[in-house]
Amino acid sequence: MGTTVLIVDDSKLARIVLSKAITALQPDWVRLEAGNADEAIAAFDGQAIDVVILDYNMPGRDGLALAEELRERFPTMPIAVATANVQDEIIARARAANATFIAKPVTEDGMRGFLSGAALRLRSASK
Amino acid sequence: MSPQTILLDDLERDALTELVNIGVSRAAANLRKMVGEQVLLSVPSVEVVSREGATTLIRERESGELVAVRQDFEGVFSGRALLIFPQTNSMALVHAVTGGALSSEDAAEMENEALAETGNVVLNSCLATMANMLQRPLTMSLPEVIRGDGSMLFNLSPGASDGGVVLFLYINFAINDRDIRGYIAMLMDLPSLQALKGLIADFIERVVGGA
Numbered sequence: 001m002g003t004t005v006l007i008v009d010d011s012k013l014a015r016i017v018l019s020k021a022i023t024a025l026q027p028d029w030v031r032l033e034a035g036n037a038d039e040a041i042a043a044f045d046g047q048a049i050d051v052v053i054l055d056y057n058m059p060g061r062d063g064l065a066l067a068e069e070l071r072e073r074f075p076t077m078p079i080a081v082a083t084a085n086v087q088d089e090i091i092a093r094a095r096a097a098n099a100t101f102i103a104k105p106v107t108e109d110g111m112r113g114f115l116s117g118a119a120l121r122l123r124s125a126s127k
Numbered sequence: 128m129s130p131q132t133i134l135l136d137d138l139e140r141d142a143l144t145e146l147v148n149i150g151v152s153r154a155a156a157n158l159r160k161m162v163g164e165q166v167l168l169s170v171p172s173v174e175v176v177s178r179e180g181a182t183t184l185i186r187e188r189e190s191g192e193l194v195a196v197r198q199d200f201e202g203v204f205s206g207r208a209l210l211i212f213p214q215t216n217s218m219a220l221v222h223a224v225t226g227g228a229l230s231s232e233d234a235a236e237m238e239n240e241a242l243a244e245t246g247n248v249v250l251n252s253c254l255a256t257m258a259n260m261l262q263r264p265l266t267m268s269l270p271e272v273i274r275g276d277g278s279m280l281f282n283l284s285p286g287a288s289d290g291g292v293v294l295f296l297y298i299n300f301a302i303n304d305r306d307i308r309g310y311i312a313m314l315m316d317l318p319s320l321q322a323l324k325g326l327i328a329d330f331i332e333r334v335v336g337g338a
Binding site: 010011014016017057058083085086088089104105 | 156
């Protein structure tokens with residue numbers, strides 16, 4: 001089974017940057033995109049998604065609210081929240097939802113830990 | 128047709144919004160360290176408007192007197208960055224950044240200094256983050272505290288020959304559990320917007336190139 005990752009960010013440019021980093025690090029993964037929380041939920045209703053990366057500051061529901069909702073539905077799915085907003089409360093909420101924090105601007109180095117950790121968890125879960 | 132559609136294409140506008148979002152998010156994290164409370168941010172708004180339009184955008188939200196910390200920035204593109212809040216929030220912000228350590232008299236005496244330093248931290252972290260991402264240095268003037276209405280805050284350079292059109296970026300912020308809210312705003316005139324457009328195109332090329 002291939003791995004599908006959903007990228008949720010209101011900025012098209014940010015989605016391109018995330019997508020490029022994922023392609024470099026996990027070239028076999030299938031990448032899907034959503035521009036806001038509602039589109040993301042619709043994507044989850046439509047197909048199997050293994051990993052999700054969420055922007056924090058988006059119009060409508062923010063990435064943390066979405067992370068909390070997704071965590072309820074998918075207790076073990078690797079979730080990351082990407083933001084430059086490194087306030088203690090935001091990091092704490094991401095941790096409480098068992099989501100990984102990724103610093104923006106996003107770089108391959110910044111993504112490596114989350115993606116390899118996610119790949120490892122998915123492999124061991126499918127055994 | 129608005130000037131905006133001529134000047135920035137969709138991806139450039141998207142990239143600029145994302146740059147501002149990252150800059151302001153860093154700024155909010157630094158402000159949070161100063162006030163000890165979570166700082167809430169809106170999604171940034173990027174518009175090309177007349178100076179009067181910028182004034183109207185603020186006036187529609189804020190009818191009272193405003194206080195702003197102003198820093199002008201200069202480099203390949205130049206403009207003005209402002210941390211703006213209602214005059215009635217000013218002392219609450221001073222108390223928040225001084226951690227309640229000052230008496231009311233001392234706080235009143237320190238007001239301008241505390242506001243200037245707060246503005247300096249917030250605006251510098253925002254502009255420096257953007258400058259780094261665009262790979263061009265910006266020099267920042269010293270912070271200056273000004274009081275007045277929107278038209279006074281947004282008057283970039285008297286008699287500028289840009290037809291009065293400016294790039295206006297703004298974000299609302301609020302400090303959790305305290306009755307403090309305001310705006311971070313940036314203004315650039317047209318020649319700067321042209322220079323910025325070139326830098327944004329380079330930035331897009333760097334981050335998207337080869338995708």
